Amino acid sequence: FMTSKFSKALRHFAEASFEGNKLLTDTAQEALSNHSIVNAYQAEAREKIRFSKVAGLIAQANLRSGKIAAISPPVIELVGAVSLVVLFFFGLREINTGRMEAAQFFTFIYFLLRSYDPMRKISRQHNEISKAFAAIGDVWQVLDSEEKLPEIQNAVELQPLADSIELKSIGFKYRDKSKVIIDDLSLEIPKGSVVALVGESGGGKSSLVKLIQRLYDPDTGAILWDGVDIKSAKLSSLKSQIALVTQETVLFNDTIRYNIIYGKPDAAEEQIREAARIAYASDFIDELPQKYDTIVGERGVFLSGGQRQRIAIARAVLVDAPVLILDEATSALDNESELLVQKALTNLMNGRTAIVIAHRLSTIRRADKIVVMERGKIVESGNHNELMARNGKYKKLYELQFASEEESDKNMQNAQQAVIKS
Structure with a gap:
């Protein structure tokens, strides 16, 4: 006692x-x-x-x-x-x-x-x-926490996307919270299209892409991959179809080579260098004393913000998955780095089905479909010109977040033209 x-x-x-x-x-x-x-x-x-x-x-x-x-x-x-x-x-x-x-x-x-x-x-x-x-x-x-979601017996092997990813009446909330994050959401993402998710913080954009990766299962509705419910698919076959570039660039305290091949450890040297070239990272890597064997430091502290982003893009390029999930970084870069990152992202999205949580005006304009989310619902969808013509939620969001970026882009273009003329 x-x-x-x-x-x-x-x-x-x-x-x-x-x-x-x-x-x-x-x-x-x-x-x-x-x-x-x-x-x-x-x-x-x-x-x-x-x-x-x-x-x-x-x-x-x-x-x-x-x-x-x-x-x-x-x-x-x-x-x-x-x-x-x-x-x-x-x-x-x-x-x-x-x-x-x-x-x-x-x-x-x-x-x-x-x-x-x-x-x-x-x-x-x-x-x-x-x-x-x-x-x-x-x-x-x-x-006690589950390492990953359970896989059903006789799960099917997903084939590369041939038609579309379809979200049907999705409802979702996190287990430890009562707030509904995704509320009866339906969306079709055709193969080869670029879909930009926009909206205020807390609207459910990040949770939606986590559901597509099957990091969580929806409480209601289904996510179909060419008509196959991803719950009935092998997790390994789903994850192998998706490349991920996160908003916060995640690099390991190891070499540049290790970080690029992280998703494909058996990649050949030629493939590594080609991925770096496509991501506009090869030039700065070749200038480093140890080149691809350079240690990047904890969280890539020895590299600049733009260099870290391009290494992450090279990693996604090397995986060569047909579907890309991109959460664009909000951190500001200098003009040259921003231009190189944008070119690298353009190369990465080329020929892939891309689902982008968009923070850059250039990405939004390039999207085949813009999906405006608010409180877990889709309030508007269409391309940039269509949504601007509707004079609705997207236009207000655009004027609030992107109008200054557009003006900055115009000023930069005018300055470049003036330099060329002179």
Whole structure:
């Protein structure tokens, strides 16, 4: 009983300490990663205070945990000793009254004392186990989560897209939330077309492309790949048909070669170089001392933003999947890098069915179909000229987000023409 009481308190403070250590690590990593901003705004003292505050909370939790760990063994031993004295008192009284034989009582005491030391050791180990359980919560959460969606028996092998991807009356919400993310949405994406998803943040665009990748299953409706429900298809055959370029460029702390071949590890050297050429990455790679064996650093920190994006595009080119899902980066690039990235994306989308969460005006104009999403529904669809003529949601969105970009493009074109004339 005493062990259980102490263990509960110990586990509580151990959990507080563990959470504090995670927060402390995040705080330190954040300050170090953003050291240039910290330095520019002379925020070193503030960061020091923030770090010290978190460290202080951890120290308090560790101190309380240490006190409980130090107090519990002697208290439990004291309780055990008092219990033994009480047991002797009542045992001797039972012997004096003749209700128990002395041999029985002392045999019981002998075995009780023999079991006392192991029980004391178990009590101490119980404290250590309580600390371990405080730290293992996140591990259990990962282990209990499904690694991937289940695949049905006799799942079919998906063939390369021949006709269209069709979403029929899709409804979806995340398991831990009550908010509906996709609400009775229907959409057909013909083979070889470019479909741009636009709309305000939180409209369901990212969730929609996750459903197409079958990272989640819709709650209602179906997603058909040439008429085949992707739930009945082999996951490997679906994923092999889709190339992905995310908004946040994901690079591994390894070589440029490793990052390009990540989706196709057995690629030949000629294929790697061709993918880099198509992605307009070969020129800057060849200028590096180690060329394709250059380490990019954590999250590609040794490369510029435009270079990172082109490496990610080269990776998608090398996979050569018939369907492309592209979440365009919103980060601003210099004019030259922006131009090269746009050319690389044009090459990547050429001849493929492309589903684009579009943030660039040039991509939207090039799209065969623009789908305007709001609160999980499609409120408008059509090409750029059609939607502008309707004077609806898309036009308001365009004027809010893209009109300045169009004016900037015009000014740049005029400047280029002036330079050419001069």
